[in-house]
Amino acid sequence: MSVLRNPWGKPRFLAVMTGGYIIWSVLPVLIAIGFAFNDGRSRTTWQGFSTRWFTGETGSVLHDPALRDALGHTLLLAVICVAVATPLGVALALGLQRWRGRGSGTVNGLMLLPLVTPEIVMGVALLLLFLQVFGGIGLGTDAQAIGQITFTLSYVVVIVRGRLVSIGPEFEEAAADLGAPRRDQFFRVLLPLLAPAIVASAAVAFATSIDDFVVTQYLSSDASTTTVSMLLYSSARGAPTPALNAIATVNLMITLLTLAFAYLVYRRFAGRDEATAVATLEV
Amino acid sequence: MSGSRWTWRLVALPGVAWLSVFFLVAFYTVLAVAFGNQDTLSQPVPHWNPLDWNVGYVSEMLDNFWHGGPFWTVSLRTIQFVALAVLLSLLIGYPVAYFTAMHAGRWKGAILLALILPLWINYLMRMLAWINLLAPDGVGSDVLHSVGIEDLFLSIGLLDEPGGWLNGQPVTVILALLYGYIPFFILPLFVAIDRIDRRQIDAARDLGASPASAFFRVTLPLSWAGILAGAVLIALPMFGDYYTADLVSASTQTNMIGNQIDEFMRQGSEKVTGAALTLLLSTFLLALMFYYLRTTRRAGTAAEV
Numbered sequence: 371m372s373v374l375r376n377p378w379g380k381p382r383f384l385a386v387m388t389g390g391y392i393i394w395s396v397l398p399v400l401i402a403i404g405f406a407f408n409d410g411r412s413r414t415t416w417q418g419f420s421t422r423w424f425t426g427e428t429g430s431v432l433h434d435p436a437l438r439d440a441l442g443h444t445l446l447l448a449v450i451c452v453a454v455a456t457p458l459g460v461a462l463a464l465g466l467q468r469w470r471g472r473g474s475g476t477v478n479g480l481m482l483l484p485l486v487t488p489e490i491v492m493g494v495a496l497l498l499l500f501l502q503v504f505g506g507i508g509l510g511t512d513a514q515a516i517g518q519i520t521f522t523l524s525y526v527v528v529i530v531r532g533r534l535v536s537i538g539p540e541f542e543e544a545a546a547d548l549g550a551p552r553r554d555q556f557f558r559v560l561l562p563l564l565a566p567a568i569v570a571s572a573a574v575a576f577a578t579s580i581d582d583f584v585v586t587q588y589l590s591s592d593a594s595t596t597t598v599s600m601l602l603y604s605s606a607r608g609a610p611t612p613a614l615n616a617i618a619t620v621n622l623m624i625t626l627l628t629l630a631f632a633y634l635v636y637r638r639f640a641g642r643d644e645a646t647a648v649a650t651l652e653v
Numbered sequence: 654m655s656g657s658r659w660t661w662r663l664v665a666l667p668g669v670a671w672l673s674v675f676f677l678v679a680f681y682t683v684l685a686v687a688f689g690n691q692d693t694l695s696q697p698v699p700h701w702n703p704l705d706w707n708v709g710y711v712s713e714m715l716d717n718f719w720h721g722g723p724f725w726t727v728s729l730r731t732i733q734f735v736a737l738a739v740l741l742s743l744l745i746g747y748p749v750a751y752f753t754a755m756h757a758g759r760w761k762g763a764i765l766l767a768l769i770l771p772l773w774i775n776y777l778m779r780m781l782a783w784i785n786l787l788a789p790d791g792v793g794s795d796v797l798h799s800v801g802i803e804d805l806f807l808s809i810g811l812l813d814e815p816g817g818w819l820n821g822q823p824v825t826v827i828l829a830l831l832y833g834y835i836p837f838f839i840l841p842l843f844v845a846i847d848r849i850d851r852r853q854i855d856a857a858r859d860l861g862a863s864p865a866s867a868f869f870r871v872t873l874p875l876s877w878a879g880i881l882a883g884a885v886l887i888a889l890p891m892f893g894d895y896y897t898a899d900l901v902s903a904s905t906q907t908n909m910i911g912n913q914i915d916e917f918m919r920q921g922s923e924k925v926t927g928a929a930l931t932l933l934l935s936t937f938l939l940a941l942m943f944y945y946l947r948t949t950r951r952a953g954t955a956a957e958v
Contacts, residue, residue, distance in 0.1 A: 384752035391749045392767045395836065399774055401792065402782035414791045458668050465665025477665065480672050486942060487935075488893025490911050494918055494931045495679035498686050501924075502699050503678065520675040523668060581775045583896065588919060602777040606784050606900055607819075615785070618778040625773055 403622070406615035413612050423616035431617045436593075437601070441617060443511075444580055444597040445624075450515040451522055451579040456572045458519070459526025460564070466527065467534045484521040485528075492521060493588030500589065510591035517585040522578050526571040533567030533640065566639035573632030577625045683935075686928040687711055697924045710929040724913070724930070731909040734823070735891045738830040739884050742838040745831075746883070750839050751876075754846035768843065771836040780900045783829060787901070789816040821904025829901040830891055838883035845879020846872075878949060885945045889938055910934055 406424070410417030425432045432438060466478055484492065500513045507513055537560075545559045546552075583599040590600065598621045605614055685699035688706035692698055700706055717724045753764045771779065786793030794816050797803045806812035811824045818825050849872060857867040895911030905912075914934070917927030 381752060381756040384748050384756060387745075388749045388752045388757075388764065391745060392764070395771050395832070396767065398782035398786055398793075398832075399771075399779060402778065402785055405785060413785045414788050458671060461664050462668025465661045465663075465668070469661035469665060473662075477669055480669070480676065484672075484676060486889055488890050488911075488938065490893035490895060490914055491683075491931055491935050491938075492676075492679075494914065494927065495683050496675065497918060498682040498697070498699075498924070498928060499675070499679040502682055502686065502697065516675060520671065523671065527668070577773060581773075583777055584893075599775060599777050602775070602781055603896055603900065606777070606781045607903055614781065618775065618781055621775055622778060625775070629773055 399622075402615050403619050405612050406619045408612045408615075411611050413610070413615060423611065423613040424620070429611055429613050431613060431620055434613060436596075437613060437617050439594065440596045440598050440601045441620065443595060444599070444621070447511070447515055447518060447586065447597065448576050448579040451518045452572050452575045454515070455519045455522040455526055455575045456568065459523045459571060459575075460530050460568055462523070463527045463530035463534060467531055481524055481527050484524045487521075489521075489584035492517070493584045496520070496585060497588045508591070509589055510595050513589040513591075514586050514595060514597075517589045518579045518582055521585065522575040525574050525578060529571040529574060530564065530567045533564060536640075537563050566636045570632045570636040573628045576628050580621060580625055580628075680935075683928050683931055686925055687932045689925065691925045695922050695925075697928065710925050711932065714926070714929045714933060727908055727910055727913050730823075730907070731892060731911075734827050734830060734907075734909060735888055737827050738834065738891060739838075739888055741827070741831045742835045742887060743880065743884070746835055746839045746842060747876075747880070750842040750846055750879075751872075754843050754849075765843070768836065768839055772840070776833055777896065777900070779833060780829060780897065783832065784819065784900060787818040787825070794818060819901055819903070821902045821906045823902075823907050825901050826898045826907045826909075829897050830894065833894075833897055834887040834891055838887045841882045841886060842876065842879040845882070846876045849875045881945060881948065885942065888941070892934065892938055 405413050405416070407419050407421065408417055409420035409422065420426075423430050427433060430437070431441065462481065466474060466481065496513070496517045497509075500507055500509055504513075507516075541559050541563060542555045545555045550559070581599060582597075583603065586597050587600050587603070590596065596604075598617055602614065602618055682699065685701050686697045687710060688703075688708060689700040690698045690707055690709075714724060716722075718728065719725075749768070753761060753768065757764050783793070785791055788794065794803075797806075797818075798815070803812065803815060806824065807815065812818065812822060813820065853875070854867055854871050857871045858864070862870065892909075893911050893914075894909060895915040898907045898909050898912055899915075908916075910930070914927050914930050917923045917930065921927075
């Protein structure tokens with residue numbers, strides 16, 4: 371029956387197309403990573419292998435102040451973002467999941483809106499907010515962190531709610547039946563069950579923050595608030611050295627390691643299907 | 654944990670407050686600025702009270718649209734770019750999603766991983782990769798030259814000069830948008846095709862449908878929701894994109910609405926005009942989304958019946 375099911379004749383054409391697509395989607399990035407290890411100054415002509423653009427004395431990610439500071443600022447924002455968005459999002463997810471009745475639908479819609487709002491609209495809105503309403507905060511690190519938290523919050527809520535749905539209320543009810551006080555029901559039953567989702571959502575928040583560009587750019591103030599993404603935007607068309615490829619590579623490794631870690635944690639405690647769902651944000 | 658109704662509202666409160674201030678108030682600020690005024694230094698003077706709203710800037714913008722002014726040109730170009738990028742995403746993405754869902758067999762997990770991977774690679778790094786490749790002495794330019802694609806594009810007028818891929822070429826912007834957003838299109842489509850009950854296709858075949866008609870009359874309609882979801886998912890951010898055109902074209906000849914807004918808001922000092930344009934863009938996208946939600950809801954009810 372599987373032979374009959376295929377309407378395209380042999381699926382070989384489809385297999386070739388899929389293979390071609392995957393090569394097309396990944397190969398350019400692999401080449402860019404390759405040139406991060408170029409021994410010369412070119413990003414287009416291979417001149418031998420070296421790690422000088424990562425750790426060399428001059429102009430490397432490690433020693434060039436502009437590159438090092440951009441990486442540092444990117445990580446600083448990511449840490450703030452995770453530290454605020456995770457607890458805020460977990461609480462909002464719990465509240466939304468348990469709070470039935472008036473208002474919960476509206477709040478749910480409000481929570482989902484940032485996910486479908488084009489980033490430039492959020493960037494403009496937050497820029498005007500910090501210029502016109504919160505002039506005291508102004509543009510810069512605080513504003514950038516607040517902006518990133520505002521849309522990573524929704525990712526955290528979506529992931530944690532997904533897990534809440536799959537846990538169901540049974541475990542807490544059992545604990546209640548066995549006489550556990552409400553505090554224990556929460557801290558000794560629900561929270562441990564939620565832990566993998568909390569770790570995964572923190573990782574997604576971290577990766578989202580690191581790779582964010584528009585909101586971070588709109589809320590930046592001066593050179594000290596430049597992130598890696600902003601650096602890539604501003605110097606990609608100039609005549610930069612492979613150090614730009616090197617910093618992009620470092621950025622990518624941090625993102626992928628964070629997500630791989632989260633995937634493994636989630637899979638260990640919550641099962642493969644749910645973990646895949648989180649990785650694709652299809653929760 | 655049962656708890657009173659108020660406990661859970663209290664738990665949700667900080668998050669709700671956060672979103673209210675930094676999303677709702679922020680968006681209201683766009684309204685107040687767009688319907689406000691500007692001072693002598695062209696800095697915005699927001700009008701917070703809707704009764705004081707000054708529709709001047711927004712109606713000027715609308716006027717410009719209706720009478721074929723620069724904003725009309727840019728909007729039309731944006732719609733063309735986005736439509737072409739979405740269409741190409743469908744033509745390339747459907748076979749890939751279909752193969753992965755239906756025929757990948759034991760490779761399914763590995764292919765899925767490869768399909769997810771680009772989602773987690775920084776968008777700007779993916780653009781940087783193409784800038785390296787398409788530079789006049791880049792590997793990609795060489796390949797396009799030697800396989801004859803460069804000559805082909807030159808002869809049909811899609812490329813202005815040999816090696817000039819990154820100099821204000823609409824085709825480069827469209828292909829860059831395609832490259833940037835197609836992974837977000839394929840995944841929901843894959844999920845939709847993967848959920849199709851194979852027995853329905855088998856039933857169609859058993860009842861005498863040819864493979865092609867089984868595909869066009871069963872598989873394709875059943876994956877329609879996924880196509881639509883993927884198209885909306887990539888069209889929304891594409892309409893607000895400015896960095897793709899900036900990076901791979903760097904010319905005002907390929908400006909999209911996003912570029913126009915960016916020029917007003919961040920580079921220039923016409924924030925009121927920028928806010929008015931942002932407002933119009935948001936309204937358009939909101940309408941698009943409502944249309945999408947209505948269609949899917951209708952499709953959902955039809956399927957239940």
